[in-house]
Amino acid sequence: MHIMEGYLPPFWCAVWFIISAVVVIYGLMQIKKATEDNDDALPLLALSGAFMFILSSLKMPSVSGSCSHPCGNGLGTVFFGPAVTAVLSVIVLLFQAILLAHGGLTTLGANIFSMGIVGPVCGYAVWKALRQMNISAPIAIFFTAFVADLLTYITTAVELALAFPGADMGATFATFFGIFAVTQIPLAIAEGLLTTVIYNYIESARPDILVRLGVISEQETGAN
Amino acid sequence: MEMKNIILLALVAILIIAPLVMYAGHGEDDGYFGGSDDAGGEAIEENNPDYDYEWFTSIWEPPSGEIEGLLFALQAAIGAIIIGYVFGYWHGGSKAKKEE
Numbered sequence: 312m313h314i315m316e317g318y319l320p321p322f323w324c325a326v327w328f329i330i331s332a333v334v335v336i337y338g339l340m341q342i343k344k345a346t347e348d349n350d351d352a353l354p355l356l357a358l359s360g361a362f363m364f365i366l367s368s369l370k371m372p373s374v375s376g377s378c379s380h381p382c383g384n385g386l387g388t389v390f391f392g393p394a395v396t397a398v399l400s401v402i403v404l405l406f407q408a409i410l411l412a413h414g415g416l417t418t419l420g421a422n423i424f425s426m427g428i429v430g431p432v433c434g435y436a437v438w439k440a441l442r443q444m445n446i447s448a449p450i451a452i453f454f455t456a457f458v459a460d461l462l463t464y465i466t467t468a469v470e471l472a473l474a475f476p477g478a479d480m481g482a483t484f485a486t487f488f489g490i491f492a493v494t495q496i497p498l499a500i501a502e503g504l505l506t507t508v509i510y511n512y513i514e515s516a517r518p519d520i521l522v523r524l525g526v527i528s529e530q531e532t533g534a535n
Numbered sequence: 536m537e538m539k540n541i542i543l544l545a546l547v548a549i550l551i552i553a554p555l556v557m558y559a560g561h562g563e564d565d566g567y568f569g570g571s572d573d574a575g576g577e578a579i580e581e582n583n584p585d586y587d588y589e590w591f592t593s594i595w596e597p598p599s600g601e602i603e604g605l606l607f608a609l610q611a612a613i614g615a616i617i618i619g620y621v622f623g624y625w626h627g628g629s630k631a632k633k634e635e
Contacts, residue, residue: 313572317591358621364614372554379571412596501550516625
């Protein structure tokens with residue numbers, strides 16, 4: 312999902328940068344609010360960011376024959392919402408852009424938009440919908456992380472198709488979709504499973520924090 | 536709970552090992568196990584020969600695959616340290632509470 316440095320024309324760099332900047336600023340305000348009156352939120356926030364750090368460094372092989380990496384953006388989304396996840400994604404993407412030449416500074420806005428905004432927003436919608444239907448948190452988080460990961464890559468395909476539409480934008484999108492999204496399906500499943508595992512550990516360690524953040528209800532803590 | 540997590544992790548291992556078995560013997564030289572990010576860049580170059588993708592280049596690049604591996608390992612290590620620290624912090628906290 313990393314669009315490489317220079318691989319977006321300046322116009323699109325600016326578009327994605329502006330949209331992402333607005334969400335990141337809003338996310339910073341959300342972080343301030345979440346940690347202000349809740350000392351327990353900070354370690355959980357650090358953990359969510361660290362989970363993203365690890366997962367986005369793991370390049371895994373896919374059945375499509377090429378390699379890609381998960382994003383880790385579902386976990387923080389469930390705890391703090393999509394805007395906070397956008398802030399966490401900035402840290403990861405800056406590290407990779409500066410030290411690894413993965414992604415770039417000009418494409419930072421576009422990469423935040425896919426990994427920090429669209430993926431988390433779609434994942435969050437899935438989370439809310441499944442929880443509304445009384446699906447248990449570990450199962451709901453699997454689908455949240457799966458969708459957040461997959462939509463991140465689909466967004467990258469959309470961004471590239473918009474910037475390089477060619478003669479037929481539909482066909483161009485199909486090309487990028489084939490490169491990014493198809494490879495990503497098994498990895499999104501792996502990401503869903505890994506996110507569920509770490510969620511299980513968090514829930515058994517500190518269910519009280521999750522209740523305070525409104526992730527699970529009081530009754531659910533007794534169920535385990 | 537413990538058993539459930541182990542099963543989930545085993546499933547992840549299967550997902551990762553399956554392609555390695557399926558394409559055993561293949562490698563980067565015949566187009567396998569390359570990165571999808573790179574493939575995306577190549578598709579742009581192929582279909583847009585006039586586009587100057589060097590209008591802005593990376594300010595720094597790892598000089599070799601070895602250095603890149605070092606930095607990726609560093610990235611994972613930083614994440615792992617923080618996760619380990621937070622779980623330890625919670626564990627110690629609840630232990631101290633029980634002893635009170």
